[in-house]
Amino acid sequence: MNHSLRRLLYRVGPPLAAFVLFVGIWEAAVRIAELPTYLLPKPSDIVKSALDNWSRLLGSVSTTLVETILGFLFSVVGGVLGAILLASSKIIERSIYPYAIVLQTIPIVAVAPIIVIWFGAGVRSIVIVAFLIGFCPMLSNTLIGLNSTDKNLKNLFILYNATKWQTMWRLRIPAALPYIVGGLKISCSLCVIGAIVGEYVAGVGGGQGGLGYAITYAAMRIQTPYLFACGLAASVLGIAFYQIVNFLSRKWLGSWHESEMRGENE
Amino acid sequence: MQVLRLDGVSKTYPNGTVAVQDANLEVGEGELISFVGPSGCGKSTIFQMVAGLSKQTAGEIEILGGSTGQARRDNAISFVFQEATLMPWASVRDNVALPLKLRKLPRKQQEEEAERVLELVGLKDHAKSLPRQLSGGMRMRVSIARSLIAKPRILLMDEPFGALDEITRQTLQEELLSIWQRSKGMTVLFVTHNAFEAVYLSNRILVMTPRPGRISREIEVDVPYPRGEQFRSSAEFSRFVGLVNESLKH
Amino acid sequence: MSIRKVGLIAATSLFALALSGCGQNNGNANSQGSPSGEASPSPSASSASASVSASPSAEPAKELRKVTVQLGWFAEPEYGGDYAALVKGYFAEEGLDVEIHSGGPKVNGRQIVATGKADFGFAKADTVLQNREEGLPIVAVAGVLQSSPQALIYHKDQNIKSFEDLNGRTAFFVPGVPAYEYVKKKYNLQLKEQVTDGTLVRFLEDQTSLLHGFSTSEPITLKEQGVEAEAFLLSESGYDPYEITIIANESFIKDNPEVVKAYLRAVKKGWEYYFDHAEEINERIHEDNKDLPVAAMNEQAKAYEPFVNGGDAASEGWGVMKEERWEENKRQLLETGLLTKDVDVNEAFTTEFLPE
Numbered sequence: 124m125n126h127s128l129r130r131l132l133y134r135v136g137p138p139l140a141a142f143v144l145f146v147g148i149w150e151a152a153v154r155i156a157e158l159p160t161y162l163l164p165k166p167s168d169i170v171k172s173a174l175d176n177w178s179r180l181l182g183s184v185s186t187t188l189v190e191t192i193l194g195f196l197f198s199v200v201g202g203v204l205g206a207i208l209l210a211s212s213k214i215i216e217r218s219i220y221p222y223a224i225v226l227q228t229i230p231i232v233a234v235a236p237i238i239v240i241w242f243g244a245g246v247r248s249i250v251i252v253a254f255l256i257g258f259c260p261m262l263s264n265t266l267i268g269l270n271s272t273d274k275n276l277k278n279l280f281i282l283y284n285a286t287k288w289q290t291m292w293r294l295r296i297p298a299a300l301p302y303i304v305g306g307l308k309i310s311c312s313l314c315v316i317g318a319i320v321g322e323y324v325a326g327v328g329g330g331q332g333g334l335g336y337a338i339t340y341a342a343m344r345i346q347t348p349y350l351f352a353c354g355l356a357a358s359v360l361g362i363a364f365y366q367i368v369n370f371l372s373r374k375w376l377g378s379w380h381e382s383e384m385r386g387e388n389e
Numbered sequence: 390m391q392v393l394r395l396d397g398v399s400k401t402y403p404n405g406t407v408a409v410q411d412a413n414l415e416v417g418e419g420e421l422i423s424f425v426g427p428s429g430c431g432k433s434t435i436f437q438m439v440a441g442l443s444k445q446t447a448g449e450i451e452i453l454g455g456s457t458g459q460a461r462r463d464n465a466i467s468f469v470f471q472e473a474t475l476m477p478w479a480s481v482r483d484n485v486a487l488p489l490k491l492r493k494l495p496r497k498q499q500e501e502e503a504e505r506v507l508e509l510v511g512l513k514d515h516a517k518s519l520p521r522q523l524s525g526g527m528r529m530r531v532s533i534a535r536s537l538i539a540k541p542r543i544l545l546m547d548e549p550f551g552a553l554d555e556i557t558r559q560t561l562q563e564e565l566l567s568i569w570q571r572s573k574g575m576t577v578l579f580v581t582h583n584a585f586e587a588v589y590l591s592n593r594i595l596v597m598t599p600r601p602g603r604i605s606r607e608i609e610v611d612v613p614y615p616r617g618e619q620f621r622s623s624a625e626f627s628r629f630v631g632l633v634n635e636s637l638k639h
Numbered sequence: 640m641s642i643r644k645v646g647l648i649a650a651t652s653l654f655a656l657a658l659s660g661c662g663q664n665n666g667n668a669n670s671q672g673s674p675s676g677e678a679s680p681s682p683s684a685s686s687a688s689a690s691v692s693a694s695p696s697a698e699p700a701k702e703l704r705k706v707t708v709q710l711g712w713f714a715e716p717e718y719g720g721d722y723a724a725l726v727k728g729y730f731a732e733e734g735l736d737v738e739i740h741s742g743g744p745k746v747n748g749r750q751i752v753a754t755g756k757a758d759f760g761f762a763k764a765d766t767v768l769q770n771r772e773e774g775l776p777i778v779a780v781a782g783v784l785q786s787s788p789q790a791l792i793y794h795k796d797q798n799i800k801s802f803e804d805l806n807g808r809t810a811f812f813v814p815g816v817p818a819y820e821y822v823k824k825k826y827n828l829q830l831k832e833q834v835t836d837g838t839l840v841r842f843l844e845d846q847t848s849l850l851h852g853f854s855t856s857e858p859i860t861l862k863e864q865g866v867e868a869e870a871f872l873l874s875e876s877g878y879d880p881y882e883i884t885i886i887a888n889e890s891f892i893k894d895n896p897e898v899v900k901a902y903l904r905a906v907k908k909g910w911e912y913y914f915d916h917a918e919e920i921n922e923r924i925h926e927d928n929k930d931l932p933v934a935a936m937n938e939q940a941k942a943y944e945p946f947v948n949g950g951d952a953a954s955e956g957w958g959v960m961k962e963e964r965w966e967e968n969k970r971q972l973l974e975t976g977l978l979t980k981d982v983d984v985n986e987a988f989t990t991e992f993l994p995e
Contacts, residue, residue, distance in 0.1 A: 160774045162754065239833065240841060275474040282440060282468055284461060285491045293490070297478045327833055336814075339834060343815030345750055345773050379477045379519055 164348040169355065172348035179337070180349075184356050186333035187318050190246055191364065194253025195314040201254065202261025202310070203303065209262075210269035211291060220266070227259035231317060235324040245327060252321030257310040264309070268302025269295045301380045304372045311368045315361040334360070390418045392543055392576050393439065398448035400434050407601035408434040412448070414595065414604065418542075419574040421566075423587035423594045425633060431602020432580045436547045439578065440468060453542060460543070464488065467541035471548045473528035475520040481507070482516040485535045492539075506534040509568055526557035530564070537568070547580045559621075562589055570614055584633040588626060589616065596636040606636040703736035704898060709751045710742040711761035714927035715856060716917070716939040717883055718761075720783070720947075723920045724909030733901035741927050744813065744835060752888055753777050759887050759902060763787070764880035764960075765817040765968055767987050768978055778892060779884035779988040781903055781958035783910075784943075785950035787874050787882040789818045790854040794846050795867035802826040802876065805849060811835040811842055812851040817977050818873045818880070819851055824975045825876055839864070855942035863935045880968040881960055882946075884988070892992075899992045907957045907994050914944050958993045 146166045153165045160168055173180055205223070209216040235252050242248045272295050280290045322335025332340070334357050341350040376383040393416040400409040409431040416422055424432040437443045438450060441457035452460040460466045467488075475484045483490075485506060486499040507513045510530040520528055529549060536544060550558040569577055581587055587594050594608040610629055612620060620626055710718055721739060724730050730737040740757065742748050749767075752760035753775040760777075762770070767779050791810065793799050803826065810830040812819055822828070833841070835851060842850040843866060850857055854870035861868040885903070892899055913920055917940035921933045951959050965984035972978035 159753075159776075161750070161770075236841075240844060243831075245831070273474075275470060275472055276476065278442065279468075279470075279474050279487075280491070282442070282461065283488050283491050284464075289491055293487075294476070297476065300478065325833070332832075336834070340814045342747065343813075345747065345753075345770050345775060347773070379521055 161345050161347045164351055168348040169351045172346070173352040173356075176349055176352070180352060180356060183332065183334045183337040183353065184360060186246065187315075187322065187335070187357070188360060190249040190253055190318040190322075190333060191314045191360070193246075193250045194318060195257055195311055195364075197250070197254040198257030198261050198310050198314060199307065202258050202306065203265050205258075205262050206265035206269055207291065207296070209266055210295065211287070216266070223259060223262055226255065227263075229255075231256060231320050232324050235321045238321075239325040239327065248325060249318055249321045249327065249333065252325070253314045253317040256317030257314040260309040260313065261303075261306045264302045264306030265299060268299025268306075271302065272298045301376055301382055304368075304376060304382075307368045308365065308372070311364045312361055315357070315364055319357055392416055392418050392453055393578070394449075394451040395435070395439075396449040396451070398435070398438065398445045398450060400431070400438060400443070401446045409438075409445075410601040410603045412604050416576060416578070418576055420593060421569060421577045421579065421591050423579045423581055423591040424597055425581055425584055425587040425594055426597030426602075426637065427582060427599060429602070430597040430599040432597050433547055434602065436545055436578070436580050440466065440545055464492070464539045465541060466543045466545060467536040467539060469529075469532050469536045469544070469546040469549045471551045473520070473525075473532040475528060475531055477520050479519075480516065481512060481518050481520070481523070481531050484520065484531055485538055487535060488539045502538050503534075506538045509537060509571075510534045510564065524557075525553055526561060529553065529561060533561075533565070533568075537572075541575065543576045543578065545578045545580075548582065549579075550586070551581070551583075558586070562586060563617075566590065566614065566616065584630050584637070585621075587633060588629040589621060594629075594633060596633060598637065608632055608636070703731060703734055706730075706735050706737045706759065706898065706902065707757040708737055708739045709746075709748040709757035709760040710739060711748050711883065712742050713931070714739070714741050714924050715931060716921065716924065716936050716943055717784070717853070717855070718924070719913040719917065719920055719940060719943070720906045720910035722909070722924050723913040723916070724905040726920055726923050727909065727912055729905040729908045729912075730902075733905045735898070735901055735905065737902075737905075739927070749775060749777055749886065752886055755888055755891070758891055758898075759885055761883050762886045763817070763882055764884055764965060764988070765972055765977070766815075767884065767886060768969060768972060768982070768984070769817065771982070771987055772978060772980060776889035777886045778889055778986075779881070779886050779960065780892070780899060780992050781885040781906070781990075782881040782883075782952075782960040783885060783958065784882040784946040785952050786946055787818060787872075787879050788853040788855045788870075788942075788946055789816070789873040789882065790852065790857075790870035791873065792842070792850040792852050792854075792857045792861070792868050792870050793848075795869055797847060799869075799871055802828070802871075805830070805871070807831075809833065809845055809848040810851060811848065816851070817972060818878055820977055821878045821971060821975055822873050822876050825878075855946065856939050859938040859942065860931065860935050862938075863932055878968075878971055879964075881964060884960070885958075892989075896992065900994070903958065903992050904994045910947060910957055914940060914948070917941075956993070956995075958990075960988055960990055 150165050150167060153163055164172075209220055231252060234255065235248075238251050238255075239248045242251060269291075276294055276298070277290070280294050285293070318333065319335040319338075322333040323339055324335075327333070327336060334353050337353045338350060338357075341347070341353060373383050393414070395412050395414040398409060398412040399407070401407050412431075412435060424435065426432050434443070438445050439452070439457060441461050450457055453465055457466075476487070479487075482500070482503045486503040489499045489502060503516070504513065507516055510533055512527065512530055512534065515523065515527070520531070523531070533549070536546075550561055553561065565577075569575060579587070579590060588610060591610055594610060595604050596606040596608065597603065598605045608629065612625065708721060710721075714722075718739075721737075725737060725739065748757070748760040749762050749770050751757045753770070761783070762777065762779065764779060764782070767777055770777060791805060799805065802822065805826075806828050808830060810832050812830075812832055812835060814834055823830070830849070839850070839857070839861065842848050843864070849871075850868075852870075854872055858868045858870050885906070887899060917937055918933065921936040921940065924936060925931065925933050947957070951961060962984060965988055969978065969982070969984055973981060
């Protein structure tokens with residue numbers, strides 16, 4: 124077999140094999156122990172319930188997906204712009220940054236119902252919840268990045284009479300990219316969790332409920348296989364999202380930053 | 390024509406350290422001057438003051454008849470540091486064109502000038518490469534190319550070859566001489582702790598000693614250019630090096 | 640083995656033991672002092688070893704059998720029978736040491752009974768059918784409310800006369816309640832839905848909203864808050880299964896038929912006592928639910944009376960359930976897709992343990 128196929132197998136093979144083994148053991152164990160489905164479903168039950176309720180599941184996933192994406196986009200834009208603002212002046216940073224920290228510590232569980240009261244039930248509120256959760260790491264990481272510019276490069280820009288804005292746009296922001304990407308990785312996972320927990324706590328119901336509601340409903344109805352299916356869907360969503368961010372990270376940093384460069388020793 | 394004048398320049402830090410004491414110097418157009426001395430002798434401090442990065446506590450510095458700030462604003466002086474200080478995310482060409490980009494010159498002009506200076510340092514084929522793909526010596530060449538793009542009257546170099554191996558260093562020394570000679574009257578101020586390097590390159594050497602940092606001796610190296618390998622292995626070369634080392638001991 | 644390792648293992652084992660203990664001993668620790676789950680003893684409750692009030696049916700000085708009851712919601716007058724039996728010692732007379740656990744919006748009583756963590760619980764008839772389809776081995780042994788007070792509560796000034804008038808409003812609902820879903824499907828209602836968190840706050844904020852609850856409780860609680868509200872009964876749609884049936888686990892029933900009978904006897908007696916002495920028993924219920932004032936409970940008790948004692952219960956006795964009602968309900972569920980497979984309803988309920 125050719126080289127790239129062999130490399131693919133080398134990377135994907137072991138985790139795939141572990142997965143198959145795990146699923147196999149789970150299926151066998153539940154069958155042998157004859158555990159009731161509503162307590163611990165078999166993988167085959169989970170797959171079946173996912174297929175039986177495919178359109179419902181897909182609907183919930185797409186609602187959560189939309190909320191997550193929107194929340195994430197707003198966090199990124201808000202976080203980066205906010206950080207640029209804070210980084211442009213020490214006084215502004217010192218006056219505003221402490222409040223950003225406070226924002227970070229507010230628990231979603233307390234905030235989500237209030238957001239729903241203010242903004243009404245629906246996608247809008249959950250997007251706001253997801254935004255609130257994803258915003259802080261974006262802000263923090265970007266700010267650290269903007270403040271971590273190499274001193275020599277900064278001097279170089281001074282020597283070449285760069286204006287403050289030129290220094291920000293051409294030096295500090297590109298130099299902060301590794302930190303921004305770090306923030307993206309954290310924030311994307313948090314946005315998924317935030318959206319689902321927000322749905323769960325805010326209790327938006329029916330068709331607009333998303334995965335958080337689907338989980339609530341399945342728990343109420345004791346439709347445990349479907350409950351698991353929803354949980355797995357949530358994981359898949361989180362993983363997919365993370366992979367996209369990872370891909371972007373490689374694309375933007377792969378050529379020049381240690382964090383993404385593949386060494387010869389791999 | 391005089392391009393640089395230091396008149397009784399001193400720099401004392403708030404904690405009492407005297408980095409530079411009473412430096413007096415006149416540099417003419419087209420000279421290649423080296424500042425040689427051990428660490429702490431004040432050579433880098435003088436560099437910083439001439440560059441306008443730090444302010445002297447006494448004395449006067451005049452560049453091309455004006456202040457250091459003015460010279461910088463006019464892009465009349467340019468700099469090369471020991472670290473190449475390239476933007477890792479930008480290509481060689483973009484790195485080199487930075488001074489022009491900051492002056493908001495049109496893109497076409499940036500590209501033309503970038504090509505010109507890359508040719509000067511022999512890196513025309515690497516215009517699109519990224520810094521991490523280059524060796525230490527090549528990165529230093531990019532740094533030099535960048536410093537040349539705005540056609541400066543005075544080039545300040547602070548131990549630019551200090552981090553490189555001997556062979557690369559000698560190659561770059563030759564290239565530097567070649568570039569300097571081809572330039573129309575560019576003055577070079579070169580800071581180094583390496584006596585051999587100072588003798589090979591300069592027409593005048595300022596030996597500095599520390600505690601307090603002062604210019605203890607001026608040595609004229611009246612050997613004509615171009616200087617080649619044979620100069621390096623000549624008796625004259627050794628004599629000058631000897632002179633420098635002797636002065637360093639005082 | 641070093642001392643540190645021994646210490647670590649000991650600590651870990653103790654910790655694990657404590658954790659496992661927490662699961663089971665939840666009740667047992669409390670039951671010495673009083674049979675209920677709460678700390679304060681009630682005046683007439685008898686403790687495990689104290690002399691039992693004279694009663695012909697119990698063997699003297701027999702050790703009481705521990706029984707756990709999981710309520711389906713917060714402690715309220717709809718569980719009056721159990722509390723009366725507790726307070727008046729009817730459980731003790733039957734040889735039972737009963738512990739009552741409160742429920743709530745996130746507590747799933749049916750699962751708790753199905754897994755054996757409680758002996759008795761409560762469920763609607765339609766939920767019993769649905770849960771059995773998911774494999775839960777629960778069976779209804781008595782029908783407490785002969786008709787369903789499930790309703791959508793609305794602010795009095797709203798003009799709601801028919802199901803269509805409910806359309807387009809915000810509804811705070813309890814997820815997974817078949818009556819609600821049946822009504823939504825049948826009348827094709829589009830509602831802005833939000834899961835209720837058990838409080839009335841959001842309903843109070845929105846004048847046009849609907850609150851999913853019981854006609855026998857929420858309107859009265861709201862009145863206490865000074866809010867006038869009316870109830871739109873879901874049973875108006877023709878969907879009217881037994882509400883609040885007492886459920887138990889199939890294996891528990893098989894292994895302990897006498898306990899089931901004893902329990903139901905005590906509860907029936909409790910209900911007979913309750914309506915004439917509601918204030919007295921409500922004091923006890925209030926201890927388990929401080930958020931509901933006794934005055935409101937007294938009003939609710941009056942509202943529940945016809946539900947408990949009316950219908951077939953009036954002619955055939957407390958707790959009776961009819962096969963026709965179960966069949967009708969099953970049909971409605973199948974019709975609307977709330978149940979997927981046809982089943983024999985006689986497996987889902989039984990009246991064999993009801994007292995004569």
